[in-house]
Amino acid sequence: MVKIKDGLVLDVEGLRMRYGATDVLHDVTFQARPGEVLALLGPNGAGKTTTIEVLEGFRARSAGRVEVLGEDPARADESWRARVGVVLQSWRDHGKWRVRELLAHLGSCYTGYTEPWDADELVAAVGLTAQANQKIRTLSGGQRRRLDVAIGIVGRPELLFLDEPTVGFDPEARREFHGLVRALGDTTVLLTTHDLHEAESLADRIVVLDGGRIIADGTADELAKLIVGEDEVRWTHDGRRFTRSTTESTRFAFDLFREHGDEITELEVRRSSLEDTYIALVRRAEETSR
Structure with a gap:
């Protein structure tokens, strides 16, 4: 062998x-x-x-x-x-x-x-x-x-x-x-x-x-x-649902709590997935080859 x-x-x-x-x-x-x-x-x-x-x-x-x-x-x-x-x-x-x-x-x-x-x-x-x-x-x-x-x-x-x-x-x-x-x-x-x-x-x-x-x-x-993608932050404040796309999701969430404290509920962060990254990589490669 x-x-x-x-x-x-x-x-x-x-x-x-x-x-x-x-x-x-x-x-x-x-x-x-x-x-x-x-x-x-x-x-x-x-x-x-x-x-x-x-x-x-x-x-x-x-x-x-x-x-x-x-x-x-x-x-x-x-x-x-x-x-x-x-x-x-x-x-x-x-x-x-x-x-x-x-x-x-x-x-x-x-x-x-x-x-x-x-x-x-x-x-x-x-x-x-x-x-x-x-x-x-x-x-x-x-x-x-x-x-x-x-x-x-x-x-x-x-x-x-x-x-x-x-x-x-x-x-x-x-x-x-x-x-x-x-x-x-x-x-x-x-x-x-x-x-x-x-x-x-x-x-x-x-x-x-x-x-x-x-x-x-x-x-x-x-x-x-390799790809600076945007995370999606979702939260509830005063009974209303909000969504924000940002590349600084951790800092954004921290600022939300610092400003509104316990008034913020149902906070969730959807980070860029492999699918998001893959699509961005392929698109970038195709644009570069043109």
Whole structure:
């Protein structure tokens, strides 16, 4: 097994992809460390899918350096692939397979490369014990997505790719899935999603792509500092409800209490969200490129 260099599970520098005369990725550079959940965000056509396919070893890059788990995925062998898990948006249905027997079969494929999960332990880990002997085609959407994750982690991967993992989920199923991802422990996760609340909930760090370029890289709080957004302050005074947008919400709230004291009730501050920051970053990048 190749050891990762400098404690980096992903080390991407100057990644470039060209189709004909068109560059779809320009000097993409980022890293990820063990156990980190990294969200890759961007509008349609930003280059997310191409980036992921290069990292997974499914697409050859035009230029740049890419190391995944210490190896170049373009030249990696089966022992490297056994260390990587992939959960796509959808899988080809496995027909008449039952949950436990499919996971047992897939686990056997990792023998000699890694120490796969025991099928019963894995079924329990993803919350499908009651469905262990159920045919896959009879599972609900949320249960099927749990199985998708089980398929992705059956070989105990060091790195897991999650592509739009909760598309079509209801709120309860989404919340359960987020809990499952958080329970993966030391596994590094690269998540692509259009759900900004999901990114904010799960990701330790966020990389934003637009037009094939990285326009931001950092925690949600760090990205928020790149854009001076306005918070919304709401309060009640003399039975009337007031709203004020300001970049100095803490100072504004303090001044309110200093002036009116206990006359102020129902005070709340809505701070700029990741969604606000993301929209502002993409708009700024588009304006700059014009």
